[in-house]
Amino acid sequence: MRIQNIKQKLKGFTIFDLFSLIYNRIILFWLLGIRSNVIFKIKAFLWNVKYGKNIKCYGSVFLNRGHLSSISIGDNCLLISGKRRGTACSIYSPVKFRTYKGGKIIIKDDVELSGTSITVRSTSCTIGSKTMIAPNCIIMDSDFHTVSPKYRRNPGFENDREIIIGENVWIGSRSTILKGVKIGDNSIVAAGSVVTKNIPSDQMWGGIPAKFISKL
Numbered sequence: 001m002r003i004q005n006i007k008q009k010l011k012g013f014t015i016f017d018l019f020s021l022i023y024n025r026i027i028l029f030w031l032l033g034i035r036s037n038v039i040f041k042i043k044a045f046l047w048n049v050k051y052g053k054n055i056k057c058y059g060s061v062f063l064n065r066g067h068l069s070s071i072s073i074g075d076n077c078l079l080i081s082g083k084r085r086g087t088a089c090s091i092y093s094p095v096k097f098r099t100y101k102g103g104k105i106i107i108k109d110d111v112e113l114s115g116t117s118i119t120v121r122s123t124s125c126t127i128g129s130k131t132m133i134a135p136n137c138i139i140m141d142s143d144f145h146t147v148s149p150k151y152r153r154n155p156g157f158e159n160d161r162e163i164i165i166g167e168n169v170w171i172g173s174r175s176t177i178l179k180g181v182k183i184g185d186n187s188i189v190a191a192g193s194v195v196t197k198n199i200p201s202d203q204m205w206g207g208i209p210a211k212f213i214s215k216l
């Protein structure tokens with residue numbers, strides 16, 4: 001009976017399936033994971049980036065902490081940067097954390113970031129616990145330039161605004177979160193959105209610019 005069950009399960013299994021199994025289960029999850037974690041921890045030490053227990057990285061995380069700024073990552077966070085490990089919708093994009101003088105990035109516990117770029121120039125960006133951000137998303141507290149033709153290239157920091165993303169939020173792939181946005185707990189940002197205004201808790205928003213779609 002048992003042998004029959006095994007035979008049934010292995011029906012159609014080829015040498016190529018064996019390769020796929022070994023690659024996905026051993027090379028990708030174990031070897032790439034262990035290597036990425038070691039490299040991340042060395043980089044985190046050099047950039048003085050704080051991280052919590054049980055962090056898991058796949059691929060190379062980009063870190064650049066400007067002077068007098070801070071980056072902290074909570075417990076049990078997952079950072080997927082690898083071109084090898086990624087969700088089906090990922091175009092290769094590493095997780096990137098960049099702060100400039102005085103900026104703060106705070107990632108709470110159990111956050112999953114897949115190819116997300118967070119840049120904080122002079123304020124802060126907080127990502128609440130259990131939030132998931134899909135590949136190719138961009139979050140920035142500054143426009144870096146200004147609409148004024150005269151000062152466009154070198155504006156001051158006066159328009160920079162902090163970003164607060166709540167708990168258990170899901171941000172769909174290829175979305176952009178602009179300066180000053182607050183997203184409430186449990187809310188969803190649909191794929192490909194540009195969020196320019198605050199999103200209350202327990203709502204789904206989407207589009208360019210993102211608008212209310214439904215309550216959850």
Ligand SMILES: CC(C)(COP(=O)(O)OP(=O)(O)OC[C@H]1O[C@@H](n2cnc3c(N)ncnc32)[C@H](O)[C@@H]1OP(=O)(O)O)[C@@H](O)C(=O)NCCC(=O)NCCS
Binds near residue numbers: 134135173206213
């Ligand atoms: C947000 C999402 C989950 C909604 O899925 P859903 O509940 O099945 O919603 P529906 O497809 O029924 O769409 C509901 C409404 O939202 C609109 N909508 C859905 N996705 C949208 C988007 N990306 N941008 C703008 N509007 C969108 C639909 O047009 C529809 O509008 P209507 O009621 O006026 O017809 C899904 O559209 C989405 O964006 N998923 C993200 C996937 C992703 O990035 N995954 C990452 C994997 S790591």
